[in-house]
Amino acid sequence: MVSTGELEIFRHSLKSVVEEMGATLQRTAYSTNIKIRRDHTCALFDADLRHVAQHDLAPQHIGSLVSVVPRNIGEREDELEPGDGILINDPYRGAVHLPDVMLISPLFHDDEIIGYAANSAHHVDIGGGTPGGIPNDSTELYGEGVVIPGVHAVSEWDYRGEVMDLLLRNVREPEMRRGDYRAQLGANRIGEERFAALHDRYGTEEIVPLLDELLDYTERRVRNAIEELPDGRYEAEDMMDGDGITDEPVRLRLRVEIDGDEMTLDYTGTAEQNRGPLNCTPAMAFAGAMAVVMAVVGEDLPKNDGFYRPLEVITPEGTMVNPVDNAPVAAGWEIAMRAGDLVTKALADAIPERTIAATKGIVCNVAFGGRDTRDEGKYVYYETVAGGFGAREDLDGMDAVQTHFQNTANSPIEELETEIPVYVRQYGLLTDSAGAGRRRGGCGVRRDYDFYGENASFSLLTDRTKSDPWGLFGGRSAAPSEFLLNPESENERPLGSKSTTDLDSEDVVSLRTPGGGGYGEPTEREPERVVEDIRDGKVSPAAAAEEYGVVLDDGDLDAEATDECRASLREEGSKGGEHP
């Protein structure tokens, strides 16, 4: 039996080990993506390959190391020497997409393996035909970059020269990448130092029962939280745009089953794998759903094996959430994002007061490159764009935010215009993009880029142009995404959600991201709130009358006309607003 309070102290000490790993990786990495956007995570595993601690930063990393480490170390445990390291990014060996490269190091103390340090970092380039590692036209994994299948890349705490040469010859900006790989190694080395110190302090024989108890304790807390949810089988589905190669909508389906203190997330019924990059690995499908499950069962729970024990995720082989035969996976995070929305939709009847309507539901990957006429150099840029958050029982959805597992910041316009030959002409909230409701959804975003360089090429790898973010309990759905070349001109034409377009100088590309769905009947919304939204241009007077039944007279509420209008809207009956 572990003594009083010792467990919590031990938990902080373990957490401190992974935090120091994270701080080291972040401090010594070369690329902005890791240093500032913190697109990395660090974890510790014990000698039995149980996940015992994680530095929780970006939630897209939840579940990735958990699935990779046991699977790839188990078979080679006996061969490992002190200072060894295994490098891996293979989506078909438990990893996610190729840019997330993981390094696993065995940790030795008194010549015995006491555990493993592992970290995952998003590399800005991983080779392949498209800078940045998110091509939208591959039909095979090979087009997306270098696949690292679990290579013995490190000996005696140093990268093996030939492995690194091979890897760096296949990526852009190799010296930057080398810096990031070194930072990953330094993080694991700190992990060994600190975990060994913990063994010195407690003694190895004391640590094992503490780890057992920590995992059991975590499991008890997760089971308690699941137990509080009403039992049942809750289902939801949605259509995604298509894979960019075959342009047909495909089904994503999720069943959430609560049975006592256990939860199952079952993707059975999801479409078969796609030829184009709209596929995700089971680790991505897990992370996408988990970002919402965490919000439901409690974000302060320790992340370790105990957390995952009461959860089961079913991803049928050959579907787009568990593809085979080296199918491409670059658009996989779009599926994971929608999976988060499906969890909130499935649980709507179970926990109506805690769930939300559909969010923008897309990652919205945007990449562009070309020739910079200012210095004759080449440029490449990547960013993601916010949209609406789903309405809640008591709160409107937030306008213009990232959603679910995604919370990355935007690029300041001044930074963007300094770096590349472009003017941002529009960056603002979209009128009438939010789903109407007693609580309305959040507004989507318009962002217009005016290109003045040469040979620019504009790539989208996203979704949601063919289906709407749904409302709940009578709330209306929100506007979908829309991508336009040269908007409001004679040459206006729509762009596909997974497309690459060659631009002429002075072409304008306009992105309009989806809003969030509404919650509850729009005619129950306080008229004063609708008037405020009209004054702020978030809702147009026409939509206010049509959806909310709110009528203005010279800018102020016309109470009488509003009552009449609402009465006739109610008579027509609820028109739309999907009930789960």
Next chain:
Amino acid sequence: MTVRIGVDTGGTFTDVVLYDAETGDVTVTKTPSTPDAFDEGVLTGIDEALAAANADTSGVDFLSHGTTVGTNAVLEGEIPPLGLITNAGLEDVLEIGDQTRPALYDLQVEKPPALIPRRRRLGVGGRIDYAGEEVETLDEDDAREAAQALANAEVESVVVATLFSHLNDAHERRIAEIVATETDLDCTTSSAVYPEPREYDRTVTTVLNEAIKVTIRDYLDRLTAGIDGREIDASPNVMHSGGGVFAVEQATRSAIRTVLSGPAAGGVAMAAVANEEGRKSAIGLDMGGTSADVSIVENGDLVRTNEGEINDLPINVPLIDVNTVGAGGGSIAWVDEAGGLRVGPRSAGADPGPVCYGSGGAEPTITDANLVLGRVDPTDFVDDPAVEAAHDAIGERLADPLDTSTEEAALSVLRVANAKTVREIRRVTVERGRDPAEFTLVAFGGAGPMQATAIAANLEIESVLLPRDPGVFSARGLLLADVRMDESQAYRGSAPDAETGSVALADARERLLDRFDEQGFADEDVEVEVLADMRYRGQSYEVTVPLAEGEFTDSSVESLVERFHDAHARRYGHAMRNEPIELVTIRVAGTVPTADLDATFEADSGDALVDSREVYFEEGGFVATDIYDRSALAAGETFEGPAILEEASSTAVLPPSSEATVTERGNVDVRL
């Protein structure tokens, strides 16, 4: 006689420290704060301190004040109606912010509301480009229409913020002129308030500054009138977040700089103690009732930053870098549903406070645990039943479910709380590439000295400094703070060169010296430090490096570049000596030093060793422990742990096998 007074206003108490420069005597008073009109409490505090010191108002020649009036205005969202004029098409930049949401795993989270609603954010045509060149002329008709519309909307004032105005403010200035011609509205430009890149940061900083300006101005007007009425001939200096003071006019104009000033005075006092005891590297631990603030001194200087946050809004002004941990004396200990002992994040605060205060608190806190272990004097609490209630609360709510003794449960509460603080201190030092064991821990605040030795032991820190008067430490910092002001200037170029640098520096320096001039300081009295924010091309974060020579010349630029590489290597573990470098912003910091305190330290008469009682320690349970009255400990005295040092505002715990010495300055140096 010449008297210096420092007044620190907190939510509950206003602390006053009065220093008589002729005798070296220090007088300390505490008076209740008056949240409805904080100036009343401040004036009462000054009156009481003068009376206690038997001093005359005419002798006061320096008055320094730390206030939370601006902070409260932001926290409570007391924002007057403002208007914004910006680029057409970009009116929502202020509302979108950085597009993130404040909490990741929380479906019910809310973004802070836009400081100016969308209907009062108006766009005008015209564009300045990345190089500061005009590429589209300003549409003056748009500007006139916007000004009229905002006048009709009856805003209190107008903020003008357009793209790249930190490089070329022509459009902003012209719009401001138009507003002045067309309306009677006050108007301010982002290039005047915060001439730095990144449009959202510049806009929100300017808007926040404008929003609290009125509140700060009204408050300081009332305070100044009260001081004048007392015939005190010293106008108040106001503490800012950068750890310096400035005059009332500056505090009003740069109101936002008072917002995160709360922990700054404590930081200044902490650095002063570390320096007077010859410690170049120190960690400050300021623990109060609800949380602990951690600050760092490296090479004798407080670590500063330019990025702060309040209410999920960025505050980009020079700040003392302070990290907050949610563990204070009032943090509540509880056993969760899975049988784990947890401390915080909830706090009993000051009301109802810990169980032993007897004011209705039912849940055991860190203070209650200290009481159960004998570390706090039970006779401090007149209400016997409350002391018993504290025992019972820990017994029933913690010891019983955990199946252990009340004392062991109490000890575990402290160990868990300390583990959290240790983790945070490790994180902030490791992020700077340093090992916490290389630092001295300086502990203050009501609860700091109680936990400091245990926290230090966990971090393998060998020396803990317990400064004198830890309970009014911040007010002491106010007496020590230099007059300090900062200005910045965007660098119009890319690679650093002497010519472009000199132009920008001359501009920034002129503005800085003008501000000192307004306060009556001659140019030659001001020490000017020049700093440059630099980065490798393509990076989106900067490292601030001193231009030690103070002027841009070919050779100083060369050494500036070398210092940047070195600083990057120190902070981030590597340098890229062949990569092109960009200079982004030039900063100038001016200081007029405030005289040091030459405070006499004289112990009270009487025995320092006042008592002995049973105190519970991890090693060996209850042991007889010497209780010292700290005020009677004279310089040079040494004693050994286990021991408790008691004084009016705090209690310090010295574990067994530690040794302590009282220094010449009256600080206690504990060696573990």
